[in-house]
Structure formats: structure tokens, C-alpha cells
Amino acid sequence: MDAAQVFTVGQQALLTLLTVSAPVLIVVLVVGILVSVFQAATQINEATLTFVPKLLAAVAVLGIAGPWMITSLVDYLRTTLLSLATAAS
Numbered sequence: 001m002d003a004a005q006v007f008t009v010g011q012q013a014l015l016t017l018l019t020v021s022a023p024v025l026i027v028v029l030v031v032g033i034l035v036s037v038f039q040a041a042t043q044i045n046e047a048t049l050t051f052v053p054k055l056l057a058a059v060a061v062l063g064i065a066g067p068w069m070i071t072s073l074v075d076y077l078r079t080t081l082l083s084l085a086t087a088a089s
Helices: 003-042 047-088
Strands: none
Touching: 003 047
């Protein structure tokens, strides 16, 4: 396995990581901003008010996009292991 193949595998790993984690991160970010605006407007400074909606949003996104995430990770792992098998021989 030469350096170009190693960099390609690393690049594919980072791209897969970004595409799989992006839905959860974006939804949690949007929910956090909405809760912060709500807290600023109503002057409610409750610690659980920031945590619970983000947790529920993350669980909902994982429930909806979870099968796609697992499929993406399995496809990446399959192609990586197959490329390692061909590079070793």
C-alpha cells in the first residue's frame, strides 16, 4: 500500500465521518439556537431547558436517519476492507 492509497482511505474516512455526523450536528445546532433565543426572550435560565430539547432532537434524528448512517458506515467499511485485501496481495 503506497502513500496515495493511504491518503485516499483517510480522505474517504473523513468524508464519511462528515456525511454521517452532519444531520445530527446540524439539527442539534438549530435546536440549541432556537432554545437560546427562547431563553433570551423569556429570560428563563434553566439548565435542563437547553439539554433536554437537544437530546430529544438528537434521538429523533438518529431514529430517522439511523438506518442510512449504518448503511453508509457499512459500505465504507466494506470498500476499505476490500481495498486492503487487494493491496496486500
